[in-house]
Amino acid sequence: MTEKELLQAPPKQLFKLSKLINQGVISYDDLADIIPGILHINNREDLALEYISKEGCNILRYSLEELRTLGAEVFEKHQSHFTRTITYPKLMAEIGKDDPNHVIPFFQDWQYEEDEKPVFHFTSTKILNNTQLISISLFPDRIEYLTNAVNRLFGMNKTYDKYFCCYKKMTKREKEILGFLGQELSRKEISNLLFIDEKTVKKHCENIYKKLNTSKRTELEKIARAFATI
Incomplete structure (x- = not known):
């Protein structure tokens, strides 16, 4: 290493x-x-x-x-x-x-x-x-x-290992929204849960995609599951 x-x-x-x-x-x-x-x-x-x-x-x-x-x-x-x-x-x-x-x-x-x-x-x-x-x-x-x-x-989680460094750079709010994306919630549903404007959620989502270097919603869901907090 x-x-x-x-x-x-x-x-x-x-x-x-x-x-x-x-x-x-x-x-x-x-x-x-x-x-x-x-x-x-x-x-x-x-x-x-x-x-x-x-x-x-x-x-x-x-x-x-x-x-x-x-x-x-x-x-x-x-x-x-x-x-x-x-x-x-x-x-x-x-x-x-x-x-x-x-x-x-x-x-x-x-x-x-x-x-x-x-x-x-x-x-x-x-x-x-x-x-x-x-x-x-x-x-x-x-x-x-x-x-x-x-x-x-x-055991190892390839998704976890691949995205760990990128995930660390995300803000607390971005991680929170990523978790909701992992639950397959829409931007509107997320905005209602967090009491913020849907446009704000959209901006956070754009930042999440950029920081994780992916354009696929399914990939975001995999990442969210890998980092799910209990």
Whole structure:
């Protein structure tokens, strides 16, 4: 895999895995045993850790109970000024868009002791529900293993893989309308449901076709099904 493909892979897999959790197909612990990385659940308001896999506890050198007690204070103790003042505000701004289909990739560091070399992780985060985020953090050399593990266990969706990068560029409203198109609703029906003008829906549809680089309604319906949010 190229470097670009490697960095695109974890967000794709996180999208799939979060759907399985919300569907009740798999638990946090079961998922943590499968993926080659650190699974963690963070509070949406301050990123405090509410769950982290055993491997994550070992790397951070805290028990889950200790991390829950420390809350967001743990970041002040062990992460760089850059991560806390630059990376996290950008992350929170993206989360603030309140788009459950948006996966946010970023790098973060962790330094347990001041005289130790910081450890860097590539993290992918997305909204799990109204109060929580779901994230997977990986060492760069393990990113490809995540892709292979998820595809082997849960299968591949060619439409999903083909359009993932284009889908990420769509606005929240465009994704919402795409979902209605996937239900074979007309522009008029969509305008009634969203309480917006039909001409506005038409403009959104034009943008959707352009961003997904297709002119076929049937293809849009396939894409909508591939990215359906539960």
